[in-house]
Amino acid sequence: xxxxxxxxxxxVYITVFFEENxxxxxxxxxxxxxxxxxxKLKQKIxxxxxxxxxxxxSGARSLITRRxxxxxxxxxxxxxxxxxxxxRGIDLAARGRKLHLLISTTHGSAEEAATxxxxxxxxxxxxxxxxxxxxxxxxxxxxxxxxxxxxxxxxAGAKSVAAVSVDHYGGAFAMxxxxxxxGHRRIAHIAGPVGNFDAKERIRGYRDALKKFVPGASEQIIxxxxxxxxxxxxxxxILASNRRPQAVFAANDMMAIxxxxxxxxxxxxxxxxxxxxxxxxxxxxxxxxxxLTTVRVEIADLGGRALSRLAAAMESEAPSTxxxxxxxxxxxxxxxxxxxxxxxxxxxxxRRSTKRKA
Amino acid sequence: xxxxxxxxxxxVYITVFFEENxxxxxxxxxxxxxxxxxxKLKQKIxxxxxxxxxxxxSGARSLITRRxxxxxxxxxxxxxxxxxxxxRGIDLAARGRKLHLLISTTHGSAEEAATxxxxxxxxxxxxxxxxxxxxxxxxxxxxxxxxxxxxxxxxAGAKSVAAVSVDHYGGAFAMxxxxxxxGHRRIAHIAGPVGNFDAKERIRGYRDALKKFVPGASEQIIxxxxxxxxxxxxxxxILASNRRPQAVFAANDMMAIxxxxxxxxxxxxxxxxxxxxxxxxxxxxxxxxxxLTTVRVEIADLGGRALSRLAAAMESEAPSTxxxxxxxxxxxxxxxxxxxxxxxxxxxxxRRSTKRKA
DNA sequence: CTGAAAGCGCTTACAG
DNA sequence: CTGAAAGCGCTTACAG
Numbered sequence: 001x002x003x004x005x006x007x008x009x010x011x012v013y014i015t016v017f018f019e020e021n022x023x024x025x026x027x028x029x030x031x032x033x034x035x036x037x038x039x040k041l042k043q044k045i046x047x048x049x050x051x052x053x054x055x056x057x058s059g060a061r062s063l064i065t066r067r068x069x070x071x072x073x074x075x076x077x078x079x080x081x082x083x084x085x086x087x088r089g090i091d092l093a094a095r096g097r098k099l100h101l102l103i104s105t106t107h108g109s110a111e112e113a114a115t116x117x118x119x120x121x122x123x124x125x126x127x128x129x130x131x132x133x134x135x136x137x138x139x140x141x142x143x144x145x146x147x148x149x150x151x152x153x154x155x156a157g158a159k160s161v162a163a164v165s166v167d168h169y170g171g172a173f174a175m176x177x178x179x180x181x182x183g184h185r186r187i188a189h190i191a192g193p194v195g196n197f198d199a200k201e202r203i204r205g206y207r208d209a210l211k212k213f214v215p216g217a218s219e220q221i222i223x224x225x226x227x228x229x230x231x232x233x234x235x236x237x238i239l240a241s242n243r244r245p246q247a248v249f250a251a252n253d254m255m256a257i258x259x260x261x262x263x264x265x266x267x268x269x270x271x272x273x274x275x276x277x278x279x280x281x282x283x284x285x286x287x288x289x290x291x292l293t294t295v296r297v298e299i300a301d302l303g304g305r306a307l308s309r310l311a312a313a314m315e316s317e318a319p320s321t322x323x324x325x326x327x328x329x330x331x332x333x334x335x336x337x338x339x340x341x342x343x344x345x346x347x348x349x350x351r352r353s354t355k356r357k358a
Numbered sequence: 359x360x361x362x363x364x365x366x367x368x369x370v371y372i373t374v375f376f377e378e379n380x381x382x383x384x385x386x387x388x389x390x391x392x393x394x395x396x397x398k399l400k401q402k403i404x405x406x407x408x409x410x411x412x413x414x415x416s417g418a419r420s421l422i423t424r425r426x427x428x429x430x431x432x433x434x435x436x437x438x439x440x441x442x443x444x445x446r447g448i449d450l451a452a453r454g455r456k457l458h459l460l461i462s463t464t465h466g467s468a469e470e471a472a473t474x475x476x477x478x479x480x481x482x483x484x485x486x487x488x489x490x491x492x493x494x495x496x497x498x499x500x501x502x503x504x505x506x507x508x509x510x511x512x513x514a515g516a517k518s519v520a521a522v523s524v525d526h527y528g529g530a531f532a533m534x535x536x537x538x539x540x541g542h543r544r545i546a547h548i549a550g551p552v553g554n555f556d557a558k559e560r561i562r563g564y565r566d567a568l569k570k571f572v573p574g575a576s577e578q579i580i581x582x583x584x585x586x587x588x589x590x591x592x593x594x595x596i597l598a599s600n601r602r603p604q605a606v607f608a609a610n611d612m613m614a615i616x617x618x619x620x621x622x623x624x625x626x627x628x629x630x631x632x633x634x635x636x637x638x639x640x641x642x643x644x645x646x647x648x649x650l651t652t653v654r655v656e657i658a659d660l661g662g663r664a665l666s667r668l669a670a671a672m673e674s675e676a677p678s679t680x681x682x683x684x685x686x687x688x689x690x691x692x693x694x695x696x697x698x699x700x701x702x703x704x705x706x707x708x709r710r711s712t713k714r715k716a
Numbered sequence: 717c718t719g720a721a722a723g724c725g726c727t728t729a730c731a732g
Numbered sequence: 733c734t735g736a737a738a739g740c741g742c743t744t745a746c747a748g
Contacts, residue, residue, distance in 0.1 A: 023719045028743055035744085036717060055502055058481040059417035059426065060741035063724045068417065070460070070481075078449055084442035091436055091463055100477070102428070103459050105449055119458070121413040123428075144413055257645070287615070289647050381735045386727055393728085394733060418725035421740045 031056070070100040071310065072120035073128045076108050081282040082299055086152070089303030090128065097311050099125075106131050110138060117142040126310045128152060132196050136160065148313035152306050154197055162313060162322040164306040168198050168279075171295035171329035172205025172249070175277055178293075178331055179247045180213035182339055184275060188220040188245035190234040190255050199226070202251045202279060220245055224255050231255030235262025238274075246275065247337065253278035253285045253294055260288060260336070271338030281332050290335035297329055389414070428458040429668065430478035431486045432471060435463050439640040440657055444510070447661030448486065455669050457483075464489050468496060475500040484668045486510060490554050494518065506671035510664045512555055520671060520680040522664040526556050526637075529653035529687035530563025530607070533635055536651075536689055537605045538571035540697055542633060546578040546603035548592040548613050557584070560609045560637060578603055582613050589613030593620025596632075604633060605695065611636035611643045611652055618646060618694070629696030639690050648693035655687055 029035035030045040031054075037045070048054075062068045073090060077083055087103070094101050102124055104116040110133035120127065121144040129139075130152035139161060143149055151163040179187050189206045192199025203221065210217055222237055224230040231250055238244060239262065250256035256278030263270055270276050270290055278285060281296035305325060313320050333339050387393035388403040389412075395403070406412075420426045429452060433441055445461070452459050460482055462474040468491035478485065479502040487497075488510035497519060501507055509521035537545050547564045550557025561579065568575055580595055582588040589608055596602060597620065608614035614636030621628055628634050628648055636643060639654035663683060671678050691697050 024742070025720080025744080026718055029718090032743085038717065041717090053499075053502060055476060055479040057421070057741050059420045060724085061480075061743075062417045063415070063421065063726090063741080064743045066724085077446070079442060079446045081439070081442070084437060084439070087445075087461075088435070088437045091461070095463070100481070101461050103445075103449070103461050105453070118413060122419075123416040123458070141411075144411060284642060284645060287642060288645055382726070383728080383736080384734055387734090390727085396733065399733090415725050418740085419727075421725080421742090422727045424740080 068100075068123055068125050069098065070102050070124045071126050071128060071307065072117075072124035073101055073103045074113060074116045074120070075103070075105055075130050076132065077105050078103065081284070082280065085299035086130075086303040089300030089305075090307050091303075092300070093304040093307035093311075097307075099307075099311070106133070108132060114138055114142045121147060126150075126314045128306055128310055130154060132193070148310055150306050150310040150313070152302065160322060162309055162320075162324070164302060164309060164325045164327065166198070166297050166302060167326050167328050168201035169205040169208075171279060171297070171331075172202040172251075173209040174205075174329070174331050175249055175279070175293075175295050176206050176209035177213050178333070178339070179249060179275060179277065179337060180209070182247075182275065182337065184245075184247035185214050185217050186220070186243070186245040187214065187217070187247045187249060188222060188238065190222045190224045190231055190248065190250040190259060192251040192255075193225045194223075196226070199251055206249060224251060226252050226255060228254045228258035231258025231260075232262045233258075235259035235266070239263065239266040239268070244274065247277070248274065249277045249279075251279055253280045253282045253292060256292055256294070256336075257284065257288055260292070271336055275337040277337050281330075285332075286334065288336075293334045293337035293339065294332050295329045296332045298327060302327055426458075426481055426483050427456065428460050428482045429484050429486060429665065430475075430482035431459055431461045432474045432478070433461070433463055433488050434466050434490065436461065439642070440638065443657035444488075444661040447658030447663075448665050449661075450658070451662040451665035451669075455665075457665075457669070464491070466490060472496055472500045479505060484508075484672045486664055486668055488512060490551070506668055508664050508668040508671070510660065518680060520667055520678075520682070522660060522667060522683045522685065524556070524655050524660060525684050525686050526559035527563040527566075529637060529655070529689075530560040530609075531567040532563075532687070532689050533607055533637070533651075533653055534564050534567035535571050536691070536697070537607060537633060537635065537695060538567070540605075540633065540695065542603075542605035543572050543575050544578070544601070544603040545572065545575070545605045545607060546580060546596065548580045548582045548589055548606065548608040548617060550609040550613075551583045552581075554584070557609055564607060582609060584610050584613060586612045586616035589616025589618075590620045591616075593617035593624070597621065597624040597626070602632065605635070606632065607635045607637075609637055611638045611640045611650060614650055614652070614694075615642065615646055618650070629694055633695040635695050639688075643690075644692065646694075651692045651695035651697065652690050653687045654690045656685060660685055 026037060027045055030037045030042040031049060071094060075083055078087065091101060102120060104120065106113040106116055113131045113133050117127065126148040127143060128150055131154070134151065134154050149161055151161055153165045154163060176187060187210060189203065191203055207219060210219060222234045224234055231254065234255065235258065238248065248259060250259055256276055260270060260276055263274060268274050276292065278292050278294040281294045285292040285294050305327065309323070309325065384395060385403055388395045388400040389407060431448060435441055436445065449459060460478060462478065464471040464474055471489045471491050475485065475487070484506040485501060486508055489512070492509065492512050507519055509519055511523050512521060534545060545568060547561065549561055565577060568577060580592045582592055589612065592613065593616065596606065606617060608617055614634055618628060618634055621632060626632050634650070636650050636652040639652045643650040643652050663685065667681070667683065
């Protein structure tokens with residue numbers, strides 16, 4: 001064992017304390033404040049540890065404690081305001097619990113998602129998953145048994161895995177109700193990518209609200225993929241149509257902004273000639289002209305809650321029954337839908353809650 | 359050892375293979391494709407591993423291999439476009455090398471930075487550090503010896519630690535030269551936070567270019583902190599001054615945007631009454647009206663290069679001599695400085711390189 | 717209160 | 733080509 005006392009040239013391990021004639025057991029107890037150690041001895045050990053810049057080898061430690069204190073976070077991407085905010089919320093909640101974050105991206109590929117999940121399995125205490133490609137089968141095949149898992153914005157696990165999602169349906173529903181209340185009857189929807197859970201829920205909200213608040217009106221759904229460019233194309237499509245909608249509700253802000261550019265280029269004035277609304281309330285939304293009416297999602301909160309749920313599941317011994325939590329959204333009314341003008345100040349945007357039971 | 363064959367109810371470890379009458383050594387060789395194993399046996403082992411969803415315990419593995427295949431990334435925050443882009447660049451470069459990312463934030467506190475660095479030391483193969491609070495002493499006290507480290511946008515380590523930075527000086531210099539070339543003589547600078555390395559370099563660039571291209575002009579430096587609100591206040595200050603500058607160069611885009619709002623509110627037209635420029639080229643820059651002239655920083659590239667350097671240092675046996683790499687910037691000329699109007703299209707912004715030897 | 721020993725799951729010489 | 737054994741750094745009963 002003493003062959004390992006190589007701290008002068010190499011890394012520092014607990015065994016260097018042998019040089020101080022201490023047993024690793026005592027050192028371990030002193031460092032972890034577990035078990036009893038004479039205050040004097042403890043102080044000396046701490047001192048030596050500090051001088052030597054001793055840092056415990058986490059691999060060795062988790063080998064025996066069966067804890068890594070690390071959470072695996074699997075996301076489609078880390079790019080853009082949405083993920084940035086989401087990670088921020090997760091990070092904040094994790095710091096509070098002294099948990100580390102191992103982050104991996106899948107770039108929208110199911111195979112990469114599976115690989116990432118497997119690669120993380122041996123090194124984390126729990127998993128936070130978000131991916132458009134998650135389905136029950138993929139989860140069953142790749143998530144290690146008994147590894148606590150929480151899904152974000154996904155219904156992949158259906159009833160079998162815990163999930164935290166945004167109330168896409170309620171938000172879209174409230175927005176269409178608002179547009180209808182302004183007198184618009186022809187309300188078009190620029191949809192998100194086919195197969196995407198969020199997008200589907202938003203379409204459902206649009207559809208139901210339209211049916212309810214504008215009886216007899218026909219749906220107009222324009223294809224999109226959540227990216228700015230697809231909103232731009234949708235805008236051009238709207239310009240070219242013979243019977244233009246009076247209002248356009250895009251499934252997210254980036255598409256609404258792309259659409260705004262197309263409409264403005266085409267000579268239409270928003271909101272005078274046509275109303276426009278988005279979804280997400282990304283920071284950009286208040287900066288475009290006119291400022292964008294949208295549905296606010298507390299993205300950071302979404303991440304924070306997901307982490308809290310996961311932490312709770314990790315702490316409980318028994319495999320907890322999976323709970324689904326749904327975060328409500330807020331209507332943010334700005335200038336682009338014509339309901340009111342947005343003053344150019346730093347005052348917080350007007351919000352109207354769309355609370356809805358989960 | 360056989361007490362561990364508990365895969366039916368618990369986690370799956372390599373020892374479950376005992377049930378197949380195989381030694382862990384053979385299983386290890388088969389799984390890692392190291393050493394020789396009969397193709398037939400190997401296939402069978404792989405099959406069992408797959409059926410059992412076996413995932414190696416990374417702690418145990420790195421205990422012996424002395425590799426975690428994980429990089430520690432310490433950032434001030436994960437919020438906002440800058441960090442989002444930076445992480446994206448790091449992530450992209452890491453995936454290619456099959457490295458995992460352990461991410462931690464310091465929220466601008468030196469103590470948190472130290473804690474984060476120490477907490478990571480035992481669980482990573484290398485460190486990527488960015489923090490306004492890094493100094494040589496903090497690094498020496500907290501970074502484990504022989505742990506390869508690369509600093510991002512910091513000169514903390516001076517000559518002793520490898521670093522990748524943006525050419526703040528050159529970018530600011532080029533911008534002021536550009537503003538001077540448009541005929542502006544009174545050019546003000548809204549500075550970043552005091553003590554911040556990036557901010558200091560940008561001031562230096564402003565100062566030197568002003569001296570060189572507008573001989574006799576006096577400096578006008580307004581305090582700021584990189585946040586939008588401080589730019590807004592700077593704008594109000596400019597409005598109130600008796601001899602207004604002809605051009606304002608903000609040390610980053612967010613302050614430029616805050617300033618823009620103040621100036622517009624105050625009745626000034628940008629760029630007709632006053633020219634405005636920023637630094638960073640965040641996505642928002644092209645969306646404000648008028649679109650913002652700025653200095654483009656390839657943020658993702660910054661992250662990617664930092665990771666590449668780190669990976670290289672990790673692979674080399676000898677403690678490599680620390681190299682400092684400086685990324686050049688590009689001038690992005692849009693409408694806000696009056697040099698030209700920006701058309702509202704999706705065409706890429708005009709860029710002029712400000713190449714400069716590192 | 718402290719130390720010697722066992723063992724966490726894995727890999728790697730070393731035998732056979 | 734395969735297996736038995738040692739050992740990575742740590743923690744935790746178990747003695748003393």
